[in-house]
Amino acid sequence: MIADESQKRAPLAAAMCAYRKDGALAFHTPGHKQGAGAHALLRELVTETGLREEVSLMDELDDLHEPRGCLKDAQDLAAALYGADAAFFAVNGTTGAIHAMLLAALSPGDAVLVPRNAHRSVFGGLVLTDARPIYIEPEVDEALGIAHGLSVEAVRDACSRHPEARALFLVSPTYYGVASDVRSIAEIVHEAGMTLLVDEAHGAHLAFFEELPEAAMAAGADLVAQSTHKLLGAMTQASLLLLRETRVEKERVQRAMRLLTTTSPNYLLMASLDIARLQMAEAGAAYLARAVGLARELRREINGVAGLFCFGEERMGGAGAFALDPLKLTVTVTGLGLTGVEAAHILRRAHKIEAELFDARNVLFLLTYADTEASAARLLAALRALAKDAADAGRTAQTAMLIQPPAGRAASRTVEKCASEVLLPAAPPLALMPREAFYRHAVCCPLHDATGRIAAETIAFYPPGIPVICTGEVFTADVCRYMEAMRAAGLKVTGAADATLRTVRVID
Structure with missing residues (x-):
């Protein structure tokens, strides 16, 4: 049952339906004119009703950049259901929500604590904000070969050693469904005077069933980015950014969203967010x-x-x-x-x-x-x-491989290569901030000649999915040896322009 009767409606979806039924003749975008000119293949892809409601910026349908009507109503309902002070519809996926989150919480030159296995969208956000990353190593389960989250101890240590940091960026749950102790981490981060930003792309459903890990917003996070399309019913590319206003102003988040969001947001995507919220509220x-x-x-x-x-x-x-x-x-x-x-x-x-x-x-x-x-x-x-x-x-x-329960201490960071083990090297030194490195001219360099050069790309292997080197860091001999070994082992590489790793991109 729904405690709040207002959650039983979908105001944006209802406004789109009303506009369709009103019968106004279209002399506006999009060019298919509410399906009148749609190709047969597009008609198969999108229903007749969907095409009629695939319109943009009508007075009755509000404006995502200045929401005052049905869009504001829909976002307010999402905020109430998730226990946030404000919710923002993101039509560029959680990547766009993460970029906005970083822009809203940080200023140029600010230091931010970041887990080494953060999604690549975070590195784009660092370029946009011109923030300085301070990386924290996640825990790795050696037997499974996957990276988990940040430990409470690692967060406490990082906050103690880097009091200048403005925020901690946390990934919870991970792609593999493993959640950190967000509540304890929030307490530590807030005691240090920092803001807690959470990539909860894989946790949009957590708030709706008590036997799941605690949702980040309920656990005390300040800004939370969620992929409503991943495990809930929104369309792909539709996400939410949730805000607790104690440490970040709503207006600053709204300005970041305006800066990064298209002026022609797709109403089908936004309506799917409204309907996904309704579906969770109902059942x-x-x-x-x-x-x-x-x-x-x-x-x-x-x-x-x-x-x-x-x-x-x-x-x-x-x-x-x-x-x-x-x-x-x-x-x-x-x-x-x-x-x-x-x-x-x-x-x-x-x-x-x-x-x-x-x-x-x-x-x-x-x-x-x-x-x-x-x-x-x-x-x-x-x-x-x-x-x-x-x-x-x-x-x-x-x-056959026998997997034992984990020991009390964290597993060492290793990757299996045939019968031997190759240690993942320590994070290399940072020579350039991500934004400066992004704008520098880059060239291709043979991997065997990369030692001492500054990386112009972020490269990771699966498993464990932790970047071996990030844009702006210096290739060390250990990093190059590790990459050679992983290439020989045939592990999946991400982030490299040359997927064979015969060459890497470096700052010229």
């Missing part, structure tokens, strides 16, 4: 309870398949891994003698199962409120078939 807890139940049963069944492992709550409670979103199913496939890349390819080609992501050891699957017993059963059947085929091929016995 979010029930939807998510069903999804969590499916996920828990599926996790149990997967762990009963020889050669597969899907980690759960048993690996939580340690540094940087406070709680787990059960809707993220990370299946380790090394016990089948397969890499994550191979397993994902087989699942897609042989079983028509498309995973969210894969890395060297794991394949990640998302369950959402839209999943059913049938979809969960189909995934389980495909995984069982994958394991059976691997066993029949005689691969499992030679390569």
